[in-house]
Amino acid sequence: MLYNYSTKKILILGMGLTGISCINFFLKKGIVPKIIDESTCPIYLHKIPKIVKYKLGILDPQWILESDLIVISPGISSFKPILLKARLLGIEIVSDIELFSREVAVPIISITGTNGKSTVATMVTEIAKNTGYKVYLGGNIGFPVLHMLDQKADLYVIELSSFQLENTFTLKSKIAVVLNISEDHMNRYPKGFKQYKKIKLSIYNQADICIINFNQKIKNLNNNSKKWIDLKSKKSNYHVYYDKKQAIIYHKNQKILNMSETFLHGHHNYDNALVSLVISDAMEFPRNSIIETLKKFSTLPHRFTIIHNKKGICWINDSKSTNVNSTKVALDSIQSIGTIHLLLGGDSKSANFNILKDYFNKLKIIIYCFGQDRLYLSKICKEKSITIQTLQQAIILISQKAVSGDTVLLSPGCSSLDQFSSFEERGNIFIKLIKDII
Known part of the structure; x- marks a missing residue:
């Protein structure tokens, strides 16, 4: 039309x-x-x-x-x-996504989720390039989508936030993916989490192939006009198996990739690689190109990246953590024999951080609460929390407390905009502070 x-x-x-x-x-x-x-x-x-x-x-x-x-x-x-x-x-x-959707004649892979969408979108783009596709990545990452209309392409990969999906109605994706849905941006949505979830799920409305990577029932899941691939069901052909601290991706009981052969760390990144494989298989990309790309893929900046590991203390930059679930995922990915020093803070966006209370109680952890909502965050687990004003003050304090075997994790779980221009600036300042102080 x-x-x-x-x-x-x-x-x-x-x-x-x-x-x-x-x-x-x-x-x-x-x-x-x-x-x-x-x-x-x-x-x-x-x-x-x-x-x-x-x-x-x-x-x-x-x-x-x-x-x-x-x-x-x-x-x-x-x-x-x-x-x-x-x-x-x-x-x-x-939205601009809606304008874009009305103009496009080539296939679109659309990816959303509370966490991980930038990593998966980039993985899939790199796999497509390695396969020989002329592919462009845009949306919530890379170019604004309308810029991509000027380029001749075989395929578009677009990362979509809930904000972009609010006013997008005719997006026809060849493949649509929701990676996960957890509480985020509650200060944006008058009707709360149900409204946020409904907007996220709208990405499936006119998609040909729908990939689901989270444990929630979706109405019309058995709609015969669509192909549904549910990665969390027992019937799924795709799985990540954990064996003796190894993570291995399987398809139909066939070993595809041992994650120790990649540069990726953490269960969330193994999930990201699995979803990228499923998308690539749905696109019928050659398996050798998929595996070759995943083996070479490095984690995007500010996403659970080890930036300093000396004197037995591991410093991890996960500044991209802008919601409560991303902090939980990061903590799940740490194997520490000592204390975890967690940097938590910023603008909580009215999210419920109390879901972390029982989690914190089970961990050997000190929580350094900084930024706009530091007082609210420090009440989650008072006996393990320290309240400070800034990230710099926290780093100085941690440098005096941390000992061999400890892990220092910047996974703030909050928006950075109270004290920084972006999560990138927050992460870069974290790196600079470590270099200057440590």
Whole structure:
């Protein structure tokens, strides 16, 4: 179906990279949109063409309500009262992913999940490249998806956040994957976890092949119009088996890959490799290319990466941990004979961290709570918690306490935006502090 935007009054919300890509998308079609940003000084203001009218500092109700089509950037909540009113009036609100979906003619692999989606999306992209596909990776990682339309491709791999899926309706994926769903972004969703889960699962709506990698029942699982692959059921042909501290991927009782032959560590990464294998098999990529790529694949930066291991103390950077479940996964992946020094903190996004209480009680652990929600986090396990203001103060304190056999883990479980510009900056500062102090 071809979409005609020429008669519509189009408004873009958000002046980040997504917003700029939307402007360029419409200008190439000979359409001049308007754009609004809630910031009074957005960093990409200089990239706005002079022909495009803009407003800063507020979501102007007049501009919103006089529009026919609103394209919303993922950083802006769909549940703002003015946007709810716009929907009631019949104004169409979509994401850049929706615009992309309407234009694409080649296969799409769509990947979402609370954790692990960047790693799996990158793994699959590398496997496809190694197979000879001209493939582009975008969405919540890499390029804004609309930029990829300018490239000739055999395949698109897109990583999708719940924010992007909120306003995506016609995405037709060859393969859609939900890696896991756990509590995250509860401050975004008025109806809580059920609403967040429903948005995540919407990735399956128009997919040909649906891969499920988590233990939750999904309605219409047996829908005959789709092919469902459930990796957590006993009937699944794909498994990771653990034998004498070894992790081995099997398919139909045939050994495929011993994870000791890779650079990957931790159960979560073994799961990521398993899902990547399943996606690649569904794409009918040659098995030798799949295994060769997985053997060479290195963990993405700031994802459970050992950055210093001297004097018997292991320092691990897992700054990408931005929700409570990712912290639990990281703790599950540690084999420490000594004390775990956990750096926990930032903006908790109204998540329930009390689910970690019993978990902490079983571990030999000291929890260093820092950042905006340090007081809330320190109450989870008071007798094992230390409250400090900053990451730097925590590193100094740990350097004085840690002894041989201990593990130091930065897995904050929170957004970094209270004290840092991103999880990348948080991780880089952690690395620099260790080099400077240790």
